[in-house]
Amino acid sequence: MEPVISTTIITPVILSGGSGTRLWPLSRSHRPKQLLPLTCDRTMLQMTSDRCRDAARFAAPIIVTNALHATEIAQQLTEEAPRAIILEPAGRNTAPAIALAALEVTSGTPLLVMPSDHVIENLPAFHDAIAAALPLVEQGWLVTFGITPDKPETGYGYIRRGEAVAPGVQKVDAFVEKPSLERATEYLSDGNYSWNGGIFLFRADAYLAALEQFEPEMVAAVRASLTDAAREGRMVIPAADAFLSAKSESIDYAVMEKADRVAVVPVEMGWSDVGSWDALHALGSSDGSGNVIKGDVLAIDTEGCLLRSEGPVITTAGVRDLIVVATRDAVMILPRGSSQEVKKIVEGLKATGHATLDIPF
DSSP states (O other): OOOOOSOOOBEEEEEOOOOOGGGTTTOOSSSOGGGSOSSSSSOHHHHHHHTTOOTTTBOOOEEEEEGGGHHHHHHHTSTTOOSEEEEESSOOOHHHHHHHHHTTSOTTOEEEEEETTOEESOHHHHHHHHHHHHHHHHTTOEEEEEEOOSSOOSSSOEEEEEEEEETTEEEEEEEEOOOOHHHHHHHHHHSOEEEEEEEEEEEHHHHHHHHHHHOHHHHHHHHHHHHTOEEETTEEEOOHHHHHTSOOOOHIIIIITTOSSEEEEEEOSOEEOOOSHHHHHHHSOOOTTSOEEESSEEEESOBSOEEEESSSOEEEESOBSEEEEEOSSOEEEEETTOGGGHHHHHHHHHHHTOGGGTSOO
16 A cells, blocks of 8 residues: 555644543533633634644644534634534544544545644644654654653653654654653653654555554444535534444554554654643743732732632732632632642532533633
8 A cells, every 4th residue: 555645735633522621620521621722812722723724734624523512613713714523423532533534535645633732832843743754654654743751751651762764753662551650760761752642644544544454343433424424514423323333442552553654753842731730830921939820810929829710809828839720600729739639529520410510611
């Protein structure tokens, strides 16, 4: 399978199916973090789309999401209208979601697959990494982008890099699960490991061929769902029964860990998955006391805090290292460094069926 690609115009595929509960109370099921302006006046989804606005290099994006967010996504992307907004009947993880997009384009189209809720501060570095990957992509390789780690992070998977296969590109030796702190420290010292940021570049036909090899029933289910799909303008609504018969599997497990020609481009591009309130504190512009403040806030003798109000005034005096987030119907207070505890808060609210999980902001 080595068809000639007639163009290097890349089609972005933006995966926007997450619920973003780690950023409750701001992020809700009806309006998750990718639809919110968290780091600037643009939403995370808009920022992701903005990375591919160069018509000389990128086609209009394909968005894979769900019906709950379809209208909001269409409204947010009026500047760069998507080629298609594909509405998953239910989330089946990334491998079937990407297959939906791959089946919507012509065979040799390069696809740049990106989550909708990440930050990339150094856009030229990202574009340079894409350019380095393209020659191998045109040969049928599956390429991922490895984030250069700056700390022994235990919350990410890792990629062990192997031999060089092109300038700035290395063969993937192994995908590694989220490590212990001791193992993550070893990876950082080793210098040959990258964080797995979940961003990929490959030809549509190369991805589908690999999926046919390792998960043929999944491809068949996704293909059938599109054969019987409803289409309303840019909206593509796959047939539910067929799509739901597809195995729920990530692209890493379904394809990347099994295929032979898998490469990684290591890149330093100011990346963050904005996976917690602590991450937002790290990304934000702080005042002279290390506070990151947004909204109606009065901070007196306050240091090292994230203080964000989307409604009532927040006032603090004589406190250190807190996360305080207020919306019109909820207030959350945590010690900074403990923002993973939001998961427990959300689980507790789910157990009571609390309305603040589902009311859009």
